[in-house]
Amino acid sequence: MKKTNAPLIIYLVLNTIIIGFVLGSLFNTSSTFVAFLFGLGVYAVSLVIALSPFGEWILRMQSGCSVIKRKDQSDYIEPIFKEVLEKARKFDSSIPADVSLYMNDSQEVNAFATGRKTVCITEGILNAPKEQIKATLSHEMGHLAHKDTDLILLVSVGNFIVTFIFIAIRMFARLMSFLFGLMAIFLGRDGIPALGASLYAFICDVILGALMWVWTKIGIMLVMKSSRDNEFEADKFAFNLGYGNALCELLDSFTGSSTTKGLFANLINSHPDKNERIAALMNLGATYSKSYGAK
Template sequence: MSGDRARPDLSAALAVVLAVPVVAGSLLVLAVAGKLVWPPYFWALPAGWALLGGITFVPAVEHFLLPLTFGMRQPTTRELARLTPSWQAVCAAAGVDGDRYRLWVDRSRELNAFAAGGRTVAVTRTALELPPPSLEAILAHELGHHLAGHTRISLYVWWLELPARLLTRLLRLVALAVPYVGRAFAAFGRSVAVLVTVLLSLGILTALAFLDPWLLLAPLLGPVLAWSKRLGEYRADLVAARLGYGPELISLFREWIRASGGDERRMWARLLAGHPAHVDRIKRLKDRGFRG
């Protein structure tokens, strides 16, 4: 598999589709703000925001925003000396240029790694302590996310959603003050205080639904969102296995199961999990003909 032949998969497409309502709400917020500031050209603000979001595809901007967002740090000289050979080995197996990606260290103490943006790969300090074959398997999985298009558009979508997300947080903070506002009207009678509280709550809920329509369908769409993420994890596993890291991945999943004392999940937990159970990932790889 080469980077030139990589194409976005169903998981990447679903992530974009499911983001459309929030993006639309965000652009509508900007349009309303534009209508107040410059009525004849109200469309200029959302259009400008969308165009400005193109800077998220610039590597320097990605390398500035993502560490702030995820709390990553640059690897030390010693960490880089351990990380670089494994990363270059994975990229050589995939036929891609490893130098186009930026390696980071996540501050978490868990055994984990993640891919973000178009050029970012991060591992935790615990992952760095793994033997080279296991570290390469984890890195191959993260490269699989990049090759499958799971991360390329994510930073731009985050940018488009930002106005709605910020306003949503503000409204949630305002919602915390609703009970206190209601009590302020208690002097006019209990019924007045209750009425004010109800009206304010309905207004905030209406605004939140406008900014993020998925909130109304969260109980139904939660499993769909989680399913799309699990598809992405299975795809990244498959990419890593095709690069020759199937046995190492299966061994790692088994080690995770042993370390956590099992991997049993109830049905609802399985439906809402963004990552598949390790037993399911092992089974999927074995069904594809890979052995541990």
């Protein structure tokens, strides 16, 4: 209920109303109130699942993050990760002790946290200086401590589950209707109207599914807006752990260009201007200073 999350709270309320009426009308619920309660129930179930370990697994799959397979990579990064996790938990005990590390194959230097127990790094971050890796991980621990990461699960995974349920049930119903139409034709009855109605309903379902996908994207954009506002707090968390200068150095190395696509790109590109973040860290007490001019 933080002020920075206000746009997303509004989205979630609208989402509940829309899902309630859409699902109610599609499943021929006569009462508007019953339709709303039905949609609310379905959405509530999806949110519970989204905030579970299964929800985190879905998001990891969507963003291409998996268990680190190479032993040399694991041997290098795991001790660094455990060191930062221990330090973060001493500062804020609300961070779970069993946070797990995963990796995406992007060659850019970045990372993101999600849910309650997931931190995902890019493969490219392995080539960064060790202190910068620690700074990045401590920043992500800040997101876990502040519960910012739950928002991503609520929207992207919650809506994914609702959309999946909707499509699965409707497609099954349309398939059965289509098969009954074919059976009517083969039995010498007039099944053409039934086939036409099934095709029309199928097209409507596809359009509605696409609209739900677009609506989910809007929700993720709102998450990103809230995330940008929360980045400064996560930076402050990293500063408090002693990684302020390393984080400034890492931020200053960003060029602003990105080749990463998809959900993972949305997650890692949800940050405010790097100079604003560096300035905020300097105001906190970071002593980092870049040398300018030709040497």
